[in-house]
Amino acid sequence: MAQTIHKYDAVVVGAGGAGMRCSLQLAKAGLRVAVLSKVFPTRSHTVAAQGGIGASLGNMDEDNWHYHFYDTVKGSDWLGDQDAIEFMCREAPKVVYELEHMGMPFDRNPDGTIYQRPFGGHSAKYGEKPVPRACAAADRTGHAMLHTLYQNNVRNKTQFFVEWMALDLIRDSEGDVVGVTALEMETGEVAIFHAKCVLLATGGAGRIFAASTNAFINTGDGLGMAARAGIPLEDMEFWQFHPTGVHNAGVLLTEGCRGEGAILRNKHGERFMERYAPKLKDLAPRDFVSRCMDQEIKEGRGCGPNGDYIALDLTHLGGETIMKRLPSVHEIGKNFANVDVIKEPIPVVPTIHYQMGGVPTNIHGQVVVPKNGTPNSIINGLYAIGEASCVSVHGANRLGTNSLLDLLVFGRAAGNHLIDTALASKSHKPLPANAADYSLSRIDVLDKSSGGEYPQDVANDLRKTMQLHAGVFRTQASMDEGVSKVLAIDERAKHLSLKDKSKIFNTARIEALEVANLMEAAKATMVSAAARKESRGAHTVDDYGDTPEHPLGRNDVEWMKHTLWYSEGNRLDYKPVNLKPLTVESIPPVKRTF
Amino acid sequence: MADKRIFEIYRYDPDTDAKPRMQTYEVELDGSERMLLDALMKLKKQDDSISFRRSCREGVCGSDAMNINGKNGLACLTNMLTLPQKVTLRPLPGLPVVRDLIVDMSQFFKQYHSIKPYIVNETPPPEKERLQSQEDREELNGLYECILCACCSTSCPSFWWNPDKFVGPAGLLAAYRFIADSRDQVKEERLENLEDPYRLFRCHTIMNCVDVCPKGLNPTKAIGKIKEMLVKRA
Ligand SMILES: Cc1cc2nc3c(=O)[nH]c(=O)nc-3n(C[C@H](O)[C@H](O)[C@H](O)COP(=O)(O)OP(=O)(O)OC[C@H]3O[C@@H](n4cnc5c(N)ncnc54)[C@H](O)[C@@H]3O)c2cc1C
Ligand code: SF4
Ligand code: SF4
Ligand code: FES
Numbered sequence: 001m002a003q004t005i006h007k008y009d010a011v012v013v014g015a016g017g018a019g020m021r022c023s024l025q026l027a028k029a030g031l032r033v034a035v036l037s038k039v040f041p042t043r044s045h046t047v048a049a050q051g052g053i054g055a056s057l058g059n060m061d062e063d064n065w066h067y068h069f070y071d072t073v074k075g076s077d078w079l080g081d082q083d084a085i086e087f088m089c090r091e092a093p094k095v096v097y098e099l100e101h102m103g104m105p106f107d108r109n110p111d112g113t114i115y116q117r118p119f120g121g122h123s124a125k126y127g128e129k130p131v132p133r134a135c136a137a138a139d140r141t142g143h144a145m146l147h148t149l150y151q152n153n154v155r156n157k158t159q160f161f162v163e164w165m166a167l168d169l170i171r172d173s174e175g176d177v178v179g180v181t182a183l184e185m186e187t188g189e190v191a192i193f194h195a196k197c198v199l200l201a202t203g204g205a206g207r208i209f210a211a212s213t214n215a216f217i218n219t220g221d222g223l224g225m226a227a228r229a230g231i232p233l234e235d236m237e238f239w240q241f242h243p244t245g246v247h248n249a250g251v252l253l254t255e256g257c258r259g260e261g262a263i264l265r266n267k268h269g270e271r272f273m274e275r276y277a278p279k280l281k282d283l284a285p286r287d288f289v290s291r292c293m294d295q296e297i298k299e300g301r302g303c304g305p306n307g308d309y310i311a312l313d314l315t316h317l318g319g320e321t322i323m324k325r326l327p328s329v330h331e332i333g334k335n336f337a338n339v340d341v342i343k344e345p346i347p348v349v350p351t352i353h354y355q356m357g358g359v360p361t362n363i364h365g366q367v368v369v370p371k372n373g374t375p376n377s378i379i380n381g382l383y384a385i386g387e388a389s390c391v392s393v394h395g396a397n398r399l400g401t402n403s404l405l406d407l408l409v410f411g412r413a414a415g416n417h418l419i420d421t422a423l424a425s426k427s428h429k430p431l432p433a434n435a436a437d438y439s440l441s442r443i444d445v446l447d448k449s450s451g452g453e454y455p456q457d458v459a460n461d462l463r464k465t466m467q468l469h470a471g472v473f474r475t476q477a478s479m480d481e482g483v484s485k486v487l488a489i490d491e492r493a494k495h496l497s498l499k500d501k502s503k504i505f506n507t508a509r510i511e512a513l514e515v516a517n518l519m520e521a522a523k524a525t526m527v528s529a530a531a532r533k534e535s536r537g538a539h540t541v542d543d544y545g546d547t548p549e550h551p552l553g554r555n556d557v558e559w560m561k562h563t564l565w566y567s568e569g570n571r572l573d574y575k576p577v578n579l580k581p582l583t584v585e586s587i588p589p590v591k592r593t594f
Numbered sequence: 595m596a597d598k599r600i601f602e603i604y605r606y607d608p609d610t611d612a613k614p615r616m617q618t619y620e621v622e623l624d625g626s627e628r629m630l631l632d633a634l635m636k637l638k639k640q641d642d643s644i645s646f647r648r649s650c651r652e653g654v655c656g657s658d659a660m661n662i663n664g665k666n667g668l669a670c671l672t673n674m675l676t677l678p679q680k681v682t683l684r685p686l687p688g689l690p691v692v693r694d695l696i697v698d699m700s701q702f703f704k705q706y707h708s709i710k711p712y713i714v715n716e717t718p719p720p721e722k723e724r725l726q727s728q729e730d731r732e733e734l735n736g737l738y739e740c741i742l743c744a745c746c747s748t749s750c751p752s753f754w755w756n757p758d759k760f761v762g763p764a765g766l767l768a769a770y771r772f773i774a775d776s777r778d779q780v781k782e783e784r785l786e787n788l789e790d791p792y793r794l795f796r797c798h799t800i801m802n803c804v805d806v807c808p809k810g811l812n813p814t815k816a817i818g819k820i821k822e823m824l825v826k827r828a
Contacts, residue, residue: 040742047655048654105734143654143741335652508642
């Protein structure tokens, strides 16, 4: 049966912050752009972001982009590319002001400027003291931002395809990307989107872990699409654990709590972060705080009957501040922990939160891969932005507020790059014959399936395995074991079966298709992690501890490089980190203390 | 502790069913299913064909609105302890059903779009942010937090009867969010747009909307303020 073909200049896959910042740029320039999303745009997980957007506006204390640049490089444990980091930090004030002009309801200071709060790892004067840099709308910054972006896209008549799931990239014989296939959930039909350019903005794959701050839809679909099309994934061993996920629920409590003054305490009521990070204390970067919490728990100072959590104490902030600055935190405490945070501390544990790795790109968002001896050769017709991408501004550990910033800066930059390279006047490359066959055959297998395993059973086993073998605390032996377990699950994932064979809004089928993407993300993570024989940022391995030669286990001579994982044969390759910023001096690596 | 629950769920798949039916399930909860959404997901393991939307599982995305024992709410914010042993789930009332608990929300979004849900300010922006006083910003509280879940509009009798003409509580709350923003320059046009026997004035202050909003917002109050402004203008 012939597939319906939709023809657009650009197809953006994903309507989160990254996708909609980009589509806005394109729609304003009059390009024909389609945005595909698994959910109605304002239901994308950007909506859950709470704390803020990082930008050195200096509204409340002296700040400038050089400090932000320094903090981000250091936060990344020197795995971030310094050209991309400089670009992001310099653009930051501009993209925040633009968002304000679009109507974003930021909180305000008495002088009418945007309110900013301190956040982990953000400092003034190169690490001297915390600085308020997170531009916030109460603790609903992501919600306010996502709705503002949607509203402006409505105004500029962006064409949305809501509840369409992209399945696979279409590449022609030269390897150029010429479109995607996608499934319309309501009808179960597969269509082809023929485009001059495809942008992956599908967000992270946080659902490869059991306890996660991520939404159910965060299944790494863009990663799966890229991996199946032979494109490598970069730095997937680096996953951020957020220090304050609600114990037993996974729901996040923003770092803005600590930005507003909340304190982490062990069972003795001790503010233990003072011991580990004398300068930044509770506001040290996330990888560092998560490991300190883990250590407190391991050494028997955890709270509760099982000694398995840490207490986040907001009680001294007072009801007024909490209800004004952290209303959602109050709501979450009530709903998910039966705790009134105004009156008592709330149980928290480090919880998987953010994927630092992703589809490799340059600072224009163009996807780049090694080819003929050049590490960053461009794939025509393909861009990636947001959490799905790895540009790499976050390196081995992202600073809070830098992700929303990343979405705005690189969503906009990708749009501008397409406009500047005159996408409108280019013509479509022809589609290859039978462009939808591969996707159709994947669906056909599911439709004919019987007697296989239920997709969520396989996915749950995968999540447990990842939690155990790729968690906050890693050992070489456990990661090696994790690799063989994940590969075994991958075999099982090839034989899923559905009972529900309906064409109409078949959520069981959608979940099964998502499992294929989860598998690619999980294999990339596990294989890349087991291969990296050092500790760096979020990838901290017990076997590689602190020595004079390798500060905190980091081995810059052998391992200051980006991992590239290819799905075929689980092959690994590496490429150098870019230590050269665009205009300023490089920040040389030192031991990270706070 | 065994906690056996009976679920009665509205089922309809246009592919196979001539008409909708109610299907009864029994589920044993083990205490780890805190919210209705957790219980529903457990149920979906028994019968993978039960269809509903869900995403964030924390009440911010607005996906899993449904009619729970006769009242609209979000499954992910409905604690199982607050529900009786028997739970009856139906799709949001008044909108066409796509399948099971999934409704076609086009009409709802059309009304949202009809109020021009974006700031209009044609003065060239300054290099930095437009300034807004803390008091002016406060005006937006209780308005901008809407998650477009449609619990309110689909519990409003006026919206059931005139979904194509009456903007409905969610849309009117959004309308007031922009009217109230000190940065917006087209208040008059916005009021003009609502000065209509149907668009605004179909609201008879029945307050169902306030009663069901999972975010604790008050569309009726916003509607009252718009009415007041229209009266003053007249
Ligand atoms: C609870 C929480 C709080 C956070 N707080 C902050 C914060 O305060 N500051 C900060 O900087 N960062 C924060 N982050 C991180 C940040 O919010 C995310 O990294 C970011 O929002 C990701 O945006 P995105 O646009 O890349 O993807 P998303 O917002 O996840 O959007 C992905 C989009 O892709 C679509 N999609 C996915 N797969 C497909 C497919 N196959 N076909 C079609 N569409 C598809 C989805 O429908 C969705 O529209 C937080 C994260 C979480 C989880
Ligand atoms: S108060 Fe108005 S909008 Fe709300 S339910 Fe009643 S009629 Fe509908
Ligand atoms: S006002 Fe409340 S009930 Fe209505 S759509 Fe918004 S959040 Fe949902
Ligand atoms: S799943 Fe997002 S609101 Fe319930």
